[in-house]
Amino acid sequence: MTDVAIVGVGCTGFKSVSPEVSYKELMFEAATRAYQDAGNINPRKDIDAFISVAEDYWEGFSIFDEFVPDQLGAVLRQLFTVSGDSIIGLGNAHMLIKTGHFDVVAVESHGKPSDILTLYDIVSFAMDPVFNRPLGGHPFYLAGLEMNRFLFETGNTKEDCAMVAVKNRDNALRNPYAAYGARIDLNDVFCSSPHFYPLNKFDISQPADGGIVIVLASDEVASDLNDCPIWIRGVGWASETPSLESRCFGEAVYAQLSAEMAYKEAKITSPSREIDFAEVDDLFSYKELQHMEAMRLCEVGEAGRLIAEGVTGIDGDLPINTSGGNLGMGWALEASGMQRLLEVVIQLRGDAGERQLADVEVGLAQSWRGIPTATGGTAVLSNC
Amino acid sequence: MSEKIKHFPGEELSGRDIREGKIPCIKHRPNVKYLWSAGIAMSRFVEGMKEGKIIGSKCVKCKRIMVPPRAFCEECFRPVDEYAPVKDTGTINTYSVSYVAGDASRIKEPILVAVIDIDGASKGMGILHLLGEISDWKQIKFGMKVKAVWKPSEEREGSITDIKYFKPFEEV
Numbered sequence: 001m002t003d004v005a006i007v008g009v010g011c012t013g014f015k016s017v018s019p020e021v022s023y024k025e026l027m028f029e030a031a032t033r034a035y036q037d038a039g040n041i042n043p044r045k046d047i048d049a050f051i052s053v054a055e056d057y058w059e060g061f062s063i064f065d066e067f068v069p070d071q072l073g074a075v076l077r078q079l080f081t082v083s084g085d086s087i088i089g090l091g092n093a094h095m096l097i098k099t100g101h102f103d104v105v106a107v108e109s110h111g112k113p114s115d116i117l118t119l120y121d122i123v124s125f126a127m128d129p130v131f132n133r134p135l136g137g138h139p140f141y142l143a144g145l146e147m148n149r150f151l152f153e154t155g156n157t158k159e160d161c162a163m164v165a166v167k168n169r170d171n172a173l174r175n176p177y178a179a180y181g182a183r184i185d186l187n188d189v190f191c192s193s194p195h196f197y198p199l200n201k202f203d204i205s206q207p208a209d210g211g212i213v214i215v216l217a218s219d220e221v222a223s224d225l226n227d228c229p230i231w232i233r234g235v236g237w238a239s240e241t242p243s244l245e246s247r248c249f250g251e252a253v254y255a256q257l258s259a260e261m262a263y264k265e266a267k268i269t270s271p272s273r274e275i276d277f278a279e280v281d282d283l284f285s286y287k288e289l290q291h292m293e294a295m296r297l298c299e300v301g302e303a304g305r306l307i308a309e310g311v312t313g314i315d316g317d318l319p320i321n322t323s324g325g326n327l328g329m330g331w332a333l334e335a336s337g338m339q340r341l342l343e344v345v346i347q348l349r350g351d352a353g354e355r356q357l358a359d360v361e362v363g364l365a366q367s368w369r370g371i372p373t374a375t376g377g378t379a380v381l382s383n384c
Numbered sequence: 385m386s387e388k389i390k391h392f393p394g395e396e397l398s399g400r401d402i403r404e405g406k407i408p409c410i411k412h413r414p415n416v417k418y419l420w421s422a423g424i425a426m427s428r429f430v431e432g433m434k435e436g437k438i439i440g441s442k443c444v445k446c447k448r449i450m451v452p453p454r455a456f457c458e459e460c461f462r463p464v465d466e467y468a469p470v471k472d473t474g475t476i477n478t479y480s481v482s483y484v485a486g487d488a489s490r491i492k493e494p495i496l497v498a499v500i501d502i503d504g505a506s507k508g509m510g511i512l513h514l515l516g517e518i519s520d521w522k523q524i525k526f527g528m529k530v531k532a533v534w535k536p537s538e539e540r541e542g543s544i545t546d547i548k549y550f551k552p553f554e555e556v
Contacts (some may be wrong), residue, residue, distance in 0.1 A: 024454070
C-alpha cells in the first residue's frame with residue numbers, strides 16, 4: 001500500500017497578538033512557506049486536495065470552511081474542513097493519499113485567539129448546558145479536577161508538573177517560532193498565582209496566534225518534492241465520553257487509544273524503546289506527564305521521576321517537547337497539535353538548529369483538543 | 385390536516401406553552417464576542433470607505449483588479465501588487481427582491497439587493513449592496529447602471545454601510 005510522507009511545512013511563527021494581519025493573511029503566509037518548502041509546488045495545479053482544521057466558534061463564522069479556499073490556493077478545487085484537531089486532520093490526509101486517488105494533499109490549521117474577546121466563554125459554551133454550564137466559573141477548573149486526580153492516582157507531584165513548565169519555557173527560548181520562551185525556576189511556578197488548585201498560573205499555557213500548513217505526498221512523488229521526506233508510520237485518534245460525570249479523570253484514555261492505534265499501524269510494540277523523542281500536548285503542565293504515561297512512553301507513575309532526572313530534557317534519553325510545547329509556543333487553538341507535528345518534522349530533518357537532537361529516526365507527535373474535550377490524536381513519524 | 389380528519393385527539397402545543405415553561409427546555413445565551421484584525425487588505429478597504437472611495441487590489445500577473453480587495457490573488461496564488469481606488473459606479477449583475485426579514489416576518493417595503501459589477505474592477509467583480517431610489521422594482525434591469533449614494537463624511541465609520549445604497553444612474 002502507498003506510503004505517505006510530509007514533504008513541506010510552513011509556519012508563521014506564534015505571537016500573543018497579530019493585529020497586523022487578518023486570519024486569511026495569516027493562513028496565506030503559512031501556505032506560501034509550505035508550498036515553497038515542498039519543492040516550490042503551485043497549489044493551483046500540483047495539490048490534489050486541501051484539508052483545513054477549524055472550528056466555527058473559534059473563528060466567529062458559521063460554516064467557516066467556505067472562507068478557506070482563497071488563501072490556500074484551493075479555489076475551484078477539492079477541499080473540506082475537519083472540525084477536530086490538526087493531527088486528526090493529518091489522519092484524514094493520510095487516508096486520502098492511501099486511497100490511491102490523491103498524490104499530494106495540504107493540511108492547514110491556525111489559531112487567532114486574539115480575535116476573540118470572550119475566549120473562555122466560548123470554552124464554557126462547549127460544556128453541557130443542563131449539568132455543567134449553569135454552575136458558572138472558569139471552565140479551566142476542569143483541568144484542576146483532572147490534575148488533582150492524576151497526581152492522587154499516580155504519585156506524581158506538583159513539583160514534577162512545575163518542572164515541566166520550567167523545562168518547556170526554557171526549550172522555547174531556542175525556538176524562534178515560540179511565543180513564550182522564558183527562563184523561570186520552580187519557585188516562579190510555585191509563586192505564580194493559584195488558578196485552579198492544584199494548577200498555578202505558570203502551569204497553564206497562554207493563547208497565541210499563528211498558522212501552520214503541511215504538505216503530504218505519496219511515495220511515488222515524495223522524493224521529487226523534497227530531498228528529506230518524513231514518513232508517516234502511523235496515525236491514530238480517539239474520543240472518550242463528553243460526560244464530565246463519567247469520564248476518566250486520572251488517565252488520558254483518548255491519548256492511550258489514539259497512541260495504540262498509531263503504534264499498531266507503525267508496528268511499534270515497545271514505544272519507550274522504539275521512539276527517540278516526542279512532542280506531546282502540554283496545554284497544562286501535568287498533561288505532559290499524563291500523556292507520556294497514557295502512551296506508554298514510561299510506566300504509570302514514572303513520568304515525574306523522568307523529568308526530575310532530566311531524561312525528558314533536550315540532553316536526555318527521551319527528549320519531550322524540545323519545541324517548548326504549548327507552554328512555550330502558546331495555545332493556538334486548532335493549531336496546537338500541528339505545532340507538535342511541526343517540531344517532529346523539523347527534528348527528523350535535522351533543521352532544529354541549537355535545539356537539534358542527535359541521531360533521531362523515530363518521533364511521536366500527540367495532540368489533545370483541550371478543555372473540555374476528551375479527544376486527541378497521535379502520529380508516529382520517521383526519517384527512514 | 386387532511387379532508388377526513390378535522391381534529392386530532394390530544395392537545396395542540398403552542399409557542400406560548402414553550403415560553404411559559406410547560407414544555408421542559410434549556411435556555412442559554414452564550415457570551416460570544418469577536419474583534420477581528422482587519423489586516424492588510426481589509427484595513428485599506430474600510431479606510432477607503434471613510435473617504436468615500438471603493439478600494440481594489442491589483443495582481444500584475446493575471447492583470448485583474450479585484451473588488452473587494454484582498455492581499456493575495458486567489459487565482460495566481462501570489463501577493464497582490466498594489467491597491468487603488470476604483471469608481472463608485474457599476475452595473476447590475478444580478479438582483480433580488482426580499483419580502484421576508486431575517487426572522488421570517490413579512491417586510492412592508494421589500495429590500496432590493498443586487499450584486500454590482502464595479503466600474504474599474506475586473507469583469508465579474510464588485511459589491512453586494514442594496515438598491516434605492518427605485519419606486520417599482522420592475523424597473524431594475526440586468527446591466528443597468530447604478531451609482532453609490534454615500535453617507536455624509538462625518539457619519540462614515542469605515543463600514544460597507546458608509547454606502548447607503550446604489551441608485552440608478554444615467555451616464556452623461
